[in-house]
Amino acid sequence: MVRRTLFLVAASMPMLACSASLRRGVTTTEAATRMEQVTRSRTNELDPAVSPDGKSIAFEVADSLESPPHVEGMQLKDVGSDERARIAYGPRNVMGREPAWMPDSSGLVFLSGAGDSRRLVQTFGPSPDRTTFLADAGNPNLHGTWPSISPDGQRVVTSLPQLDEFRTGWRRDLSFDAALGVSDLSGSGLTVLGEGTSPSWSPHGHRLAFARKGEGGAHIFVANADGTAPVQLTDGPEDDVEPAWSPDGKSLAFCSVQVSADGTSHSNIFVVHADGSGLEQLTEGDRSACRPAWAPDGFIYFHADATDRFHIWRIQPIAAGVAGRAAELTSP
Numbered sequence: 070m071v072r073r074t075l076f077l078v079a080a081s082m083p084m085l086a087c088s089a090s091l092r093r094g095v096t097t098t099e100a101a102t103r104m105e106q107v108t109r110s111r112t113n114e115l116d117p118a119v120s121p122d123g124k125s126i127a128f129e130v131a132d133s134l135e136s137p138p139h140v141e142g143m144q145l146k147d148v149g150s151d152e153r154a155r156i157a158y159g160p161r162n163v164m165g166r167e168p169a170w171m172p173d174s175s176g177l178v179f180l181s182g183a184g185d186s187r188r189l190v191q192t193f194g195p196s197p198d199r200t201t202f203l204a205d206a207g208n209p210n211l212h213g214t215w216p217s218i219s220p221d222g223q224r225v226v227t228s229l230p231q232l233d234e235f236r237t238g239w240r241r242d243l244s245f246d247a248a249l250g251v252s253d254l255s256g257s258g259l260t261v262l263g264e265g266t267s268p269s270w271s272p273h274g275h276r277l278a279f280a281r282k283g284e285g286g287a288h289i290f291v292a293n294a295d296g297t298a299p300v301q302l303t304d305g306p307e308d309d310v311e312p313a314w315s316p317d318g319k320s321l322a323f324c325s326v327q328v329s330a331d332g333t334s335h336s337n338i339f340v341v342h343a344d345g346s347g348l349e350q351l352t353e354g355d356r357s358a359c360r361p362a363w364a365p366d367g368f369i370y371f372h373a374d375a376t377d378r379f380h381i382w383r384i385q386p387i388a389a390g391v392a393g394r395a396a397e398l399t400s401p
Contacts, residue, residue, distance in 0.1 A: 285306045339351060
């Protein structure tokens, strides 16, 4: 585990000269290159999710940061082309958040519903009309958020907020501000793994990355798929959240949030090896760059308010060493 202060002095390399992103303070460090804007609509676009086959991207869309979002998607080959090629998953008046792809890229799972009725929805195929509601994490009182589907497509891990768990015979309660829960896709067989949020399944399915409160703030942890043997990867006063695995399972991208003396916050994208070494800062500035999603071609997608709204952007780490899937899929 490497102290963060060693990396906050990374030199910046401005990208997109004379662009709105440069004027608003979104730049890369020397550890990243090829910063590009992916979406350009008049809405806010957040929380990107790249399909495992690298062909599509899904994200939240909202007219304003106060309006309920819905989920849309587009093919990555259409980046920079007509925005009308985008597909809306579900009606605009029904909330849709936090999309996650099925491992075969056949559909999405995301949080949907209206009012207090929030459940996980699974889509099927290219048609946005083919959807089914999943159970509420095996219990109608537990509303799972930030879903991540296991590589075999059989399990879903979610964040369960404000969970109080009692196990008969233990004579004690277990309380979590946010807990990790794993179930099958029907929501049955729920297992609570411990405290954590924004979980992410590794490409081979053997490990989970997540954020958990630690000394000084929230930090990135990696544990076995059953929640055992958690290892803290990051340190420092910042809140490190929303980890995303590289395609080869050797590194993690995450978002680090800093709060200024005046109470305002800004965030940037970092990467770290899965053993806690090699921490590097990829973006810097006084805006919000967060929710990274690592694509098979090595690009890291994220949302940022580099213009007057949030849009999806992408960058490519220079030294992350993304070698593809094969190495991890064949590892023990």
